[in-house]
Amino acid sequence: MFEESKVAFFLAKRSILRGNKGTLSLTILIIGMVFVNLIFLPSIITGVAVLFNQQSIDYSYGNLVIEPKKNQVYISQVSELQRKLERIPGITGVSPRYLTSATISYKGNVVTPVLYAINPRDEQAVLRIATKVSSGSYLADGDTGQVVLGSRLAGNEDEKLDVVPSLGGVSVGRVVEISFNNGVTRQYRVKGIVTSNSFSVDSNAFITKKEYEDVFGLEDMANQVLVRTIETGKENEMRNTLLSFGVQEKIWTWQEKSANFLNQIIGSFNIINFIGTAVSLVIAIVVIFIVIFINTVYRRKQIGILKAIGIDRSIIIKSYLFQALFIFAIGTLMGGIFLLLILQLLAANPIVFPGGPVAPVVDLPLIVRSTMSLFIVSLIAGYVPAWITTREDILSAIRG
Amino acid sequence: MIIGRDLTRIYGMGAVKVRALNGVSVKIQKGDFVGIMGPSGSGKSTLLHMFGLLDRPTSGTILIDGVDAGTLDERARTQFRLRRLGYVFQDYALVPELTAKENVYLPSMARGMTAQECTLACSEILTLFGLGNRIHHLPGEMSGGEQQRVAIARALVNRPTLLLADEPCANLDSQNSKIILDLFQRLNRDLHQTIVMVSHEEWHKKYFDRIISMKDGVIEEEVNRSEGGELTPSP
Ligand SMILES: Nc1ncnc2c1ncn2[C@@H]1O[C@H](COP(=O)(O)OP(=O)(O)OP(=O)(O)O)[C@@H](O)[C@H]1O
Ligand SMILES: [Mg+2]
Numbered sequence: 002m003f004e005e006s007k008v009a010f011f012l013a014k015r016s017i018l019r020g021n022k023g024t025l026s027l028t029i030l031i032i033g034m035v036f037v038n039l040i041f042l043p044s045i046i047t048g049v050a051v052l053f054n055q056q057s058i059d060y061s062y063g064n065l066v067i068e069p070k071k072n073q074v075y076i077s078q079v080s081e082l083q084r085k086l087e088r089i090p091g092i093t094g095v096s097p098r099y100l101t102s103a104t105i106s107y108k109g110n111v112v113t114p115v116l117y118a119i120n121p122r123d124e125q126a127v128l129r130i131a132t133k134v135s136s137g138s139y140l141a142d143g144d145t146g147q148v149v150l151g152s153r154l155a156g157n158e159d160e161k162l163d164v165v166p167s168l169g170g171v172s173v174g175r176v177v178e179i180s181f182n183n184g185v186t187r188q189y190r191v192k193g194i195v196t197s198n199s200f201s202v203d204s205n206a207f208i209t210k211k212e213y214e215d216v217f218g219l220e221d222m223a224n225q226v227l228v229r230t231i232e233t234g235k236e237n238e239m240r241n242t243l244l245s246f247g248v249q250e251k252i253w254t255w256q257e258k259s260a261n262f263l264n265q266i267i268g269s270f271n272i273i274n275f276i277g278t279a280v281s282l283v284i285a286i287v288v289i290f291i292v293i294f295i296n297t298v299y300r301r302k303q304i305g306i307l308k309a310i311g312i313d314r315s316i317i318i319k320s321y322l323f324q325a326l327f328i329f330a331i332g333t334l335m336g337g338i339f340l341l342l343i344l345q346l347l348a349a350n351p352i353v354f355p356g357g358p359v360a361p362v363v364d365l366p367l368i369v370r371s372t373m374s375l376f377i378v379s380l381i382a383g384y385v386p387a388w389i390t391t392r393e394d395i396l397s398a399i400r401g
Numbered sequence: 402m403i404i405g406r407d408l409t410r411i412y413g414m415g416a417v418k419v420r421a422l423n424g425v426s427v428k429i430q431k432g433d434f435v436g437i438m439g440p441s442g443s444g445k446s447t448l449l450h451m452f453g454l455l456d457r458p459t460s461g462t463i464l465i466d467g468v469d470a471g472t473l474d475e476r477a478r479t480q481f482r483l484r485r486l487g488y489v490f491q492d493y494a495l496v497p498e499l500t501a502k503e504n505v506y507l508p509s510m511a512r513g514m515t516a517q518e519c520t521l522a523c524s525e526i527l528t529l530f531g532l533g534n535r536i537h538h539l540p541g542e543m544s545g546g547e548q549q550r551v552a553i554a555r556a557l558v559n560r561p562t563l564l565l566a567d568e569p570c571a572n573l574d575s576q577n578s579k580i581i582l583d584l585f586q587r588l589n590r591d592l593h594q595t596i597v598m599v600s601h602e603e604w605h606k607k608y609f610d611r612i613i614s615m616k617d618g619v620i621e622e623e624v625n626r627s628e629g630g631e632l633t634p635s636p
Contacts, residue, residue, distance in 0.1 A: 004513045011503075011510065019498040019539075306494045309455055310555065311483025312511050313476060395455050399494065 008312065009319035016320065017327055020296070025328070028292045031284070032332025032375070037340050038281045039371035044361035046270040049354060053263055054255075056356050060199035062255040063094065063127040063227035064236055065243070070250055075222040082226065082248070083123070089246055091231050091239060094126025097223035099213050104180040105154075105206060110169040114154050115205040116179070118213030127229040130195055130202055137173030137193030144209045148177065148189040151203035152196040165204045179206075185216050198356045226250075282378050289328060289382035293321050297390035304391055305398025318387040325383025329376060402595060403429040403452060403563065408461035409618075410447050421447040422458065423618035429597060429611075431562075434589040436609035437599045443615040445599040446567050452597060453488045453565045454478045466562055483511055487556030489566035493548040495540040501527060501551045502536045509558050526554045530584065546577030553584065557594075564588070566598040570605075582608050606632070 017025065058064060067086075069076050076082060079097045086095045099118040104111060121140040125131045131139040140149050156167020171177060173191050180186040189208065197203055214220055230239050236254035243252055256263075297304065307317055344361060351358035410422040421444045429435055437445045450456040451463055454470055463470040466485065473481060482488070495504050502523050509519045527536055530550045540548050549569055556564055566585075570578035586608055588594040598609075606612060612632065614622040624632040 004511070008507070008511045011507075015498045015503065302494075303496055303498075306490075306496060307507075308479065309453070309482065309488055309490075309494070310508055311479055311481075311486075311559075312507070313479045316511065396450060399490070 005316050009316045012320035013323035028328050029332045031288050033336035035281045035285045036333050036336025042274050042277050044363045047362035048359040050267050052356050052359050056199045057255050057259040059129045060197050060202045062258045064230040065228040066253040066258055067226040068251045077222050079223040080221050094229035096123040096127040096227045099224045105177050107168040107171050107177045112166050117207045118210045120210050127227045133195045133197035134193045135196040139193050140209055145212045147192040149193045149207040151205050152194050153203040155194050181216050286378045286382045289325055293383050294386035297386055301398050302401045305395050308395045314391045317391050321387035322383045325379045329379035402431045404464040406462050408458045411459045420618050431595055432593045435597045435611045437613045439615035444618040449565055449567050449599055454482055485562045487561035487564045489552050489556050489569045491568040491571045493552045497540050500537050505555045505558050522558055530554050545572050564596045568599050
């Protein structure tokens with residue numbers, strides 16, 4: 002067995018050293034590119050998923066979302082709940098909020114976004130919206146008669162620049178009119194505009210919880226309580242902790258809250274990725290197959306001679322397998338180097354998605370999976386043509 | 402040593418059948434230098450292919466060293482060729498990507514000899530064949546005579562019990578042919594190498610101990626060299 006491999010290796014080495022270098026280099030290049038393709042797209046997709054996940058946590062949900070018990074609209078005595086939550090170890094922020102839809106109008110533009118009513122200080126302990134104020138300033142505890150608008154909602158004077166229905170270019174200091182669904186209509190001065198690149202923030206509006214309770218005549222209630230924990234990724238354990246501390250309301254994790262949206266995006270990305278991977282692997286298998294096949298057909302006579310002088314067919318097949326593996330190994334290596342260069346380049350000039358710059362995620366399972374699939378593809382593409390050509394009987398091969 | 406019994410080889414299983422061998426029985430003794438002669442198309446190569454286990458007879462049996470070749474499977478036949486047979490083709494049939502040394506080296510390597518043993522055997526035999534200064538040349542960089550000597554060296558490197566050569570001098574001028582034939586004679590006389598060689602050159606006859614003449618797929622005549630050195634038909 003080992004002897005056979007030795008002879009096969011010897012033959013493969015000579016064939017590579019003395020064969021056509023041009024074809025070989027091109028083949029290696031193609032395999033290298035296939036390798037890049039196998040890694041790059043999935044790494045971007047994972048990067049986007051990571052980005053969106055972080056966005057969900059930072060701008061929409063925190064780590065956990067507490068909502069009213071079944072058939073109830075509000076969580077009552079929410080400050081008691083808030084105090085209870087704040088004492089639980091591992092929790093770094095608790096923000097009770099109301100959300101409702103309201104109609105905002107400005108100079109004839111009428112939009113109905115989601116209106117969030119928050120305690121600014123609590124909110125800042127959970128979400129990062131306050132760090133994304135692009136003009137004016139964020140709400141402060143106790144503010145009344147003031148509103149903070151998302152930048153897409155505020156919009157542009159030139160309608161063509163808007164991606165969602167907007168107020169047509171409101172700036173800080175202007176006054177907008179908000180009609181609540183209980184019939185109350187009030188005037189609000191625009192205190193600030195936030196640009197977070199998170200869709201749920203930028204197309205909606207924020208007032209203080211105090212203002213909201215004044216409009217609706219409510220006290221110490223909330224539709225939703227957002228909870229921030231020290232660690233991300235331990236949401237299920239934290240939920241159990243909350244339950245053991247006697248929280249009776251419904252508790253969601255941010256994954257559950259954003260599942261639909263994210264799964265849809267990742268789902269469609271994965272289809273694209275699957276097609277890309279399949280096409281790459283087919284290209285790899287076809288290219289290696291053709292190269293090895295042409296190699297063996299071109300060396301038909303030589304294969305006949307080798308068999309005639311007593312070199313076993315399995316040795317000859319193995320020698321072509323070695324050549325295919327050589328193409329695979331050098332191709333993967335080159336692809337790897339090329340990928341490193343791309344990643345370096347991307348680190349310096351990141352791709353910016355809506356939501357922020359995407360950092361490609363190249364993890365070990367991805368590398369192993371891509372390398373293994375390319376390895377198996379190379380084995381098949383080396384073995385099959387060698388097997389076919391070496392099947393020919395000696396005399397007809399030698400006669401040519 | 403080699404015993405062929407009632408060998409036939411029929412080409413073309415359809416309407417047109419060519420009986421390349423039509424009932425050939427031969428015996429070749431150890432240490433013989435046998436020439437197979439006859440007109441073109443008489444079945445010389447076909448017979449040699451049978452001896453070289455490169456082809457299977459349509460019917461009949463071949464025993465080499467007491468082994469019935471018909472009973473061997475493909476792998477065993479390959480092993481048999483590697484360890485016991487040396488085959489020299491008319492057109493040298495060297496591996497173009499391997500140097501003279503590597504071509505010779507290959508069969509001994511496949512036999513499992515160590516690199517050191519291989520190198521030693523190769524250099525020795527190539528030097529013996531007057532190719533000491535061609536060791537690192539590729540076949541394309543050598544003359545026909547040199548290539549054929551490399552091919553013979555390759556056939557002999559595993560010390561085969563039987564050396565088969567199918568018109569090894571057909572592509573060579575008479576001077577180079579003589580070098581090859583003298584080499585064969587030396588191998589036969591000094592090392593008692595059994596050789597079966599196909600030829601249709603009259604002047605080669607003087608080298609052979611035995612001549613098998615073929616015609617239309619059968620043996621027409623067999624002559625042996627007597628003690629005195631003349632060729633006399635065997636009964
Ligand atoms: N592969 C083949 N298919 C069909 N017929 C064949 C094949 N090989 C040989 N023959 C026929 O078998 C017969 C014997 O061929 P063979 O090659 O043994 O002749 P030969 O004596 O070696 O002739 P030469 O001196 O020309 O080499 C010829 O008639 C040839 O045409
Ligand atoms: Mg012939």
